[in-house]
Amino acid sequence: MTGRDTGPRQTPADIEAEINREQRRLAETLDQLSVQARPANIARRQVERARERGARIVDEARALVVGGGAVRVESRPVEPEEGSIVVKGDNEVVTTYQSRGQLPPEAVILAVTVGAVVAAGVVAWAVRRRR
Incomplete structure (x- = not known):
């Protein structure tokens, strides 16, 4: 061999x-x-x-x-385990x-600014709608 x-x-x-x-x-x-x-x-x-x-x-x-x-x-x-039947x-x-953790100051400032802009927009829309 x-x-x-x-x-x-x-x-x-x-x-x-x-x-x-x-x-x-x-x-x-x-x-x-x-x-x-x-x-x-x-x-x-x-x-x-x-x-x-x-x-x-x-x-x-x-x-x-x-x-x-x-x-x-x-x-x-x-x-799911193999072979099992899964219903939707x-x-x-x-x-x-x-x-x-503590939020960075930039995030807090951004959140407050966005909130203020949204609030001002809602107030302006409500005033305009009353006229």
Whole structure:
């Protein structure tokens, strides 16, 4: 026996079976990619991202106004166990909060300025409407 003949030899049937397995795996991967690349699915993912960002901004604004001590950093759905059936709306969500420290003076000045501008706009609108 020479050094090249140390491993077991594959039969043509073994090689064909391996090729078939790889073709099935490749076909499944292509199917998954085609589902992910559908415009409707891309749009859905973008809307979900925008909602998450919007929810975070709303939470931060609420914490700023109310004076809460924590701000939501991240929320993400938990993937279900393999083989389980998930009904729409049954996703579990994990949310991470971070303690909010002292606000920088720039943020306070900005918030007060925006509030004053909005209040002045509402007053001007109400006065104009009465005339």
